Amino acid sequence: MACGDDDKLCLDSIRESLIRQEDTIIFNLIERIKFPINPTLYKQQLPPSSNFSGSLFQYLFQETESLQSKVGRYLAPEENPFFPDNLSDSIIPLTKCTPVLHPAAESVNVNEKILDIYINQMLPLFCTEVNDDANFATTAACDIQLLQALSRRIHYGKFVAEVKFRNSIDEYKSFILAQDRDALMKLLTFEAVEEMVKKRVAKKAKVFGQEVTLNDNVEEVKGKIDPLLVSRLYDEWVMPLTKLVEVEYLMRRLD
Numbered sequence: 001m002a003c004g005d006d007d008k009l010c011l012d013s014i015r016e017s018l019i020r021q022e023d024t025i026i027f028n029l030i031e032r033i034k035f036p037i038n039p040t041l042y043k044q045q046l047p048p049s050s051n052f053s054g055s056l057f058q059y060l061f062q063e064t065e066s067l068q069s070k071v072g073r074y075l076a077p078e079e080n081p082f083f084p085d086n087l088s089d090s091i092i093p094l095t096k097c098t099p100v101l102h103p104a105a106e107s108v109n110v111n112e113k114i115l116d117i118y119i120n121q122m123l124p125l126f127c128t129e130v131n132d133d134a135n136f137a138t139t140a141a142c143d144i145q146l147l148q149a150l151s152r153r154i155h156y157g158k159f160v161a162e163v164k165f166r167n168s169i170d171e172y173k174s175f176i177l178a179q180d181r182d183a184l185m186k187l188l189t190f191e192a193v194e195e196m197v198k199k200r201v202a203k204k205a206k207v208f209g210q211e212v213t214l215n216d217n218v219e220e221v222k223g224k225i226d227p228l229l230v231s232r233l234y235d236e237w238v239m240p241l242t243k244l245v246e247v248e249y250l251m252r253r254l255d
């Protein structure tokens with residue numbers, strides 16, 4: 001959501017953005033799973049001489065975020081850092097525009113959960129090879145792109161929730177005042193939309209993952225990514241976490 005895009009604050013245009021973000025996530029997934037899991041990247045601690053306590057992956061991710069924060073990445077409300085304690089001040093002046101979200105949006109960040117699911121559940125599910133191939137820096141670069149795309153999509157739930165709130169203020173208000181998470185979850189859930197999302201991402205995975213050749217007569221070969229797994233990714237993690245962000249944002253919407 002760019003500055004001055006307030007006119008785009010309607011459910012249809014927010015959903016359009018979620019649809020476009022599917023492309024980014026699926027392409028980034030295809031790039032990441034070219035590599036094996038590379039477990040050493042996440043497990044092996046850097047030597048004491050590095051003056052850093054953590055894995056090579058943590059080091060690369062924190063340094064990337066720190067650099068990106070200097071050029072204003074985290075001034076955008078759809079960007080949420082994975083390591084908020086390690087950011088640097090932006091050298092880019094803040095663009096003045098009317099904030100779309102309630103100020104409490106800043107306190108909603110589920111990246112810790114995303115990172116845990118990514119390393120412990122997603123990578124073992126998607127990567128066919130489990131060992132190291134020692135392409136650690138390239139693998140981590142793919143991880144960071146993919147995690148940032150997942151995080152952006154999931155935290156877009158704040159915009160979805162804001163629109164839903166503005167469209168039905170009275171209904172949402174009563175559940176927010178009662179601090180009733182379950183009722184809010186029920187109110188913001190559209191099962192038919194979720195079914196469409198699952199089908200569409202599976203179709204995109206099939207299309208984006210196919211081998212393109214100039215020979216029209218070749219038999220269909222196995223794609224670069226399993227469409228069913230992409231559908232499962234959305235069903236089990238992406239949509240539930242988006243809804244969690246929506247609920248957490250709404251719970252603070254009247255603060």
Ligand SMILES: O=C(O)C(=O)C[C@]1(C(=O)O)C=C[C@@H](O)C=C1
Nearest residue numbers: 160188189190191193194239242
């Ligand atoms: O489109 C919406 O209304 C959303 O809230 C987004 C989303 C999703 O994550 O794709 C989440 C909850 C709804 O049940 C349907 C879809």
